[in-house]
Amino acid sequence: MIAGTRGRVVLLGGGAVGSLIGGGLAAAGHDVVLVDGWHDHVEAIRANGLLMTTPEGAQRVRLQAWHLGDAHRLRDAGAEVAFLTVKLYDTDWAAALLATWLPSSVPIVTLQNALVEERVARFVGHGRTLGGIGSGLDVFMAGPGEVRRTRKRGAAGGAVFKIGEMHGRRTPRAEAIAALLSDVDTATVTSDLWTxxxxxxxxxxxxxxxxxxxxxxxxxxxxxxxxxxxxxxxxxxxxxxxxxxxxxxxxxxxxxxxxxxxxxxxxxxxxxxxxxxxxxxxxxxxxxxxxxxxxxxxxxxxxxxxxxxxxxxxxxxxxxxxxxxxxxxxxxxxxxxxxxxxxxxxxxxxxxxxxxxx
Missing domain, CATH: 1.10.1040.10 (N-(1-d-carboxylethyl)-l-norvaline Dehydrogenase; domain 2)
Incomplete structure (x- = not known):
């Protein structure tokens, strides 16, 4: 991923976190593809867009929503970065899906909870795996096509998103991904992902x-x-x-x-x-x-x-x-x-x- 570009962003997992990030990036003008297994959610976004309600107000944004059966399209989607935003117990199959259909040059960011990077890297490779931490998001799905956030933007104290390489060094791609997420809320690069x-x-x-x-x-x-x-x-x-x-x-x-x-x-x-x-x-x-x-x-x-x-x-x-x-x-x-x-x-x-x- 190259700083300053606005390539396609893929999120595998369209729950509360995936929808908030995907919707926030789409609202900022990014080309976003949200892939999810909840049929009604995907269809609602396709029909009416994604309704995002936050303490700052409500907005309806347009982004692409794909069913899991569409995942093969990732092969030719021109993705620049992919975020893994599924539940922790779905990590293995989701990482395997990305390993199957995403080109090997696309970095994958584990925007999940707990320590999952090593697990994801077993499927997609250590060289393309980055850790992403989202703190103070406080989001939930109010229904198909509707996500709500109950924490004010920038109010969590410190950076909301922290992106880190598994080896701990700062890299241009980590900087670029943090810059990307800053369109959703405050973001930075960490050199101490594990802590x-x-x-x-x-x-x-x-x-x-x-x-x-x-x-x-x-x-x-x-x-x-x-x-x-x-x-x-x-x-x-x-x-x-x-x-x-x-x-x-x-x-x-x-x-x-x-x-x-x-x-x-x-x-x-x-x-x-x-x-x-x-x-x-x-x-x-x-x-x-x-x-x-x-x-x-x-x-x-x-x-x-x-x-x-x-x-x-x-x-x-x-x-x-x-x-x-x-x-x-x-x-x-x-x-x-x-x-x-x-x-x-x-x-x-x-x-x-x-x-x-x-």
Whole structure:
């Protein structure tokens, strides 16, 4: 990809993140192709365009929408870059599809959650794989052809999008992709993709599962004392595990990692600071934002929590460390997915049962 060009952009995965990015790029004048398996969504975009509703207002944009059965057209589509924006459990087949139909010169950016770059690279090759992190997006699908965002543009603090090469060096293509995404929200290049990934993973594990189990919006999770106290515990467990695995997390929501660990241990001053940091995040949101976990549970779909809290719990157990709050959240989400646990605030007591929460 060459800086300054406006070639075709492909997004495989037309859910909330894919639609927000695809719609934002199309609104900025880019040639966008959105490929997705949701038939009604594709047809709605084809018929009426994509309706994007954000705190800044609503707009309807036109972009190309293809069904998965059209993926063979990628071979001759003239794509300059492709973004992988599918659910984590769909990563393998989606990466294989891109490896099959995209020319080998096209870079592929993993704009997903969790640590998936090595997994994607096994299919498409390490040389064409870049990591993309989207923080503070807070988006959900309101229906076919309609995506909503509940976070103000540029309000998340720092760059919303961070693009990094797996080898850690800054490259012209990484710079070009970051410049491209700046048409959607703030973007930059990172030379430490893996630590940034761990920061994003930690943030996801602190809030998405809580939102899913309680039925609360993300704004509410960031605002309530009871959910924030559990989130602090989750954050501290993930930060401690990350350190043991070599991820030197410096700051999370503007605070150093040690502050979250001290807060979880009961330090009153650190707790107050951590609570305030989460309140600042809530202030940048509008009401109605649903976490991806809550969206999935509400629709009877599998969640990504096995790659979030479940991953933290499994890695901690592998290293002989403790992450009881993550293990509890993952277990309760599994029950909710199976339909044996109802969503509600009562699940907060189930999370803290058997764990120490300050």
């Amino acid at each position: 940034e990934r761990w920061v994003k993973l930690t943030a996801n594990t602190m809030t998405s599962g809580l939102s899913g189990l309680t039925g609360l919006s993300l704004k509410a999770v960031y605002s309530r004392d009871d959910t924030r106290r559990i989130a602090i515990r989750l954050g501290a467990e993930a930060i401690s595990l990350g350190r043991a695995m070599g991820f030197a997390l410096e700051r999370l929501f503007g605070l150093p990692g040690e502050a979250w660990i001290s807060a979880a241990a009961g330090d009153a001053e650190a707790t107050a600071t951590a609570m305030d940091a989460m309140a600042v995040q809530a202030a940048s949101m509008v009401e109605g934002g649903m976490s991806g976990t809550l969206q999935d549970l509400s629709k009877g779909r599998p969640t990504e929590v096995a790659f979030f809290n479940g991953f933290i719990a499994a890695e901690a157990a592998r290293l002989g460390l403790a992450a009881p709050t993550h293990a509890r959240v993952a277990a309760l989400i599994a029950e909710a997915e199976a339909g044996t646990l109802r969503l509600g605030l009562g699940n907060l007591d189930l999370i803290t049962a058997g764990t120490t929460v300050t």
